[in-house]
Amino acid sequence: MVQDKVAIVTGGSRGIGAETAKLLAENGYAVCINYLRNDSAAQKIKDEITTLGGHCITIKADVSASEAVSRLFETVDRKLGTVSVLVNNAGILKQQCRLDEISEQRFTEVFQTNVMSCFLCTKEAIKRMSTKYGGSGGVIVNVSSGASKSGSPNEYVDYAASKGAIDSLTRGVALEVAAEGIRVNAVRPGLIYTEMHASGGEPNRVQRLESKIPLQRGGKPKEVAQAILWLATEKSSFVTGSFVDPAGGL
Numbered sequence: 001m002v003q004d005k006v007a008i009v010t011g012g013s014r015g016i017g018a019e020t021a022k023l024l025a026e027n028g029y030a031v032c033i034n035y036l037r038n039d040s041a042a043q044k045i046k047d048e049i050t051t052l053g054g055h056c057i058t059i060k061a062d063v064s065a066s067e068a069v070s071r072l073f074e075t076v077d078r079k080l081g082t083v084s085v086l087v088n089n090a091g092i093l094k095q096q097c098r099l100d101e102i103s104e105q106r107f108t109e110v111f112q113t114n115v116m117s118c119f120l121c122t123k124e125a126i127k128r129m130s131t132k133y134g135g136s137g138g139v140i141v142n143v144s145s146g147a148s149k150s151g152s153p154n155e156y157v158d159y160a161a162s163k164g165a166i167d168s169l170t171r172g173v174a175l176e177v178a179a180e181g182i183r184v185n186a187v188r189p190g191l192i193y194t195e196m197h198a199s200g201g202e203p204n205r206v207q208r209l210e211s212k213i214p215l216q217r218g219g220k221p222k223e224v225a226q227a228i229l230w231l232a233t234e235k236s237s238f239v240t241g242s243f244v245d246p247a248g249g250l
């Protein structure tokens with residue numbers, strides 16, 4: 001069934017992406033949940049959305065690869081209709097370490113997943129949304145990180161740098177397409193309790209981070225999803241090229 005309100009959430013099978021997919025579905029969007037490996041996690045979110053009366057499909061695709069991204073958008077065109085909201089959420093974080101322990105291979109993989117995916121999906125979305133190409137506009141929300149500002153020294157400078165690139169893409173693309181009916185913004189979450197932090201850090205890393213947060217806790221995935229939903233809808237109709245920081249004041 002082809003719909004008017006169509007959203008794609010990359011990395012939508014878990015964590016922040018899954019909560020975002022659910023909120024978009026609750027707000028009347030037909031949602032495509034993209035993911036890379038975990039079929040059962042994607043199916044579980046799809047079932048939850050469907051049970052609540054929402055419309056949802058799942059597409060397994062590596063959004064860091066251009067052919068896979070083209071196929072993903074073509075499938076959405078066919079099964080749901082033209083995308084009106086894109087949430088570039090898929091991302092990876094590697095083992096905590098210093099710069100001298102980061103290999104070229106790891107640096108490339110982090111940039112490929114976190115930045116190339118955003119670049120490729122944004123291009124596909126703009127081709128469909130831009131009034132310049134006959135589209136009727138749309139919204140793109142990028143999921144950056146507070147790490148883009150802190151630089152994450154001694155932890156993940158590769159990840160932080162990739163999120164810095166997302167911030168720059170957000171601002172540049174927003175200004176480039178503002179006159180074509182497309183808004184582009186980003187969220188920069190702080191510590192959020194998801195599987196991303198399940199491994200790869202020192203044993204008490206999460207507690208150490210929590211102690212630095214003015215609100216004295218990490219955030220829930222839904223607390224980021226609510227900020228994404230606001231940026232995705234008409235409630236933020238005069239906002240573009242901007243950043244919302246669900247980070248507990250950090």
Ligand code: NDP
Pocket residue numbers: 010011012013014015016017034035036037038039041061062063064089090091092113143144145146188189190191192193194195196197
């Ligand atoms: P999770 O690790 O919980 O989930 C990551 C999601 O991304 C999964 O759905 C995973 O799919 C998918 N994914 C990974 N690589 C690819 C790929 N190449 N193609 C398609 N899908 C992919 O992450 P979070 O929810 O914690 O994070 C979501 C976003 O928020 C990320 O961009 C992250 O950098 C950012 N962020 C997270 C913070 C946190 O504290 N959690 C803080 C700041 C920012 P699968 O399960 O199939 O592998």
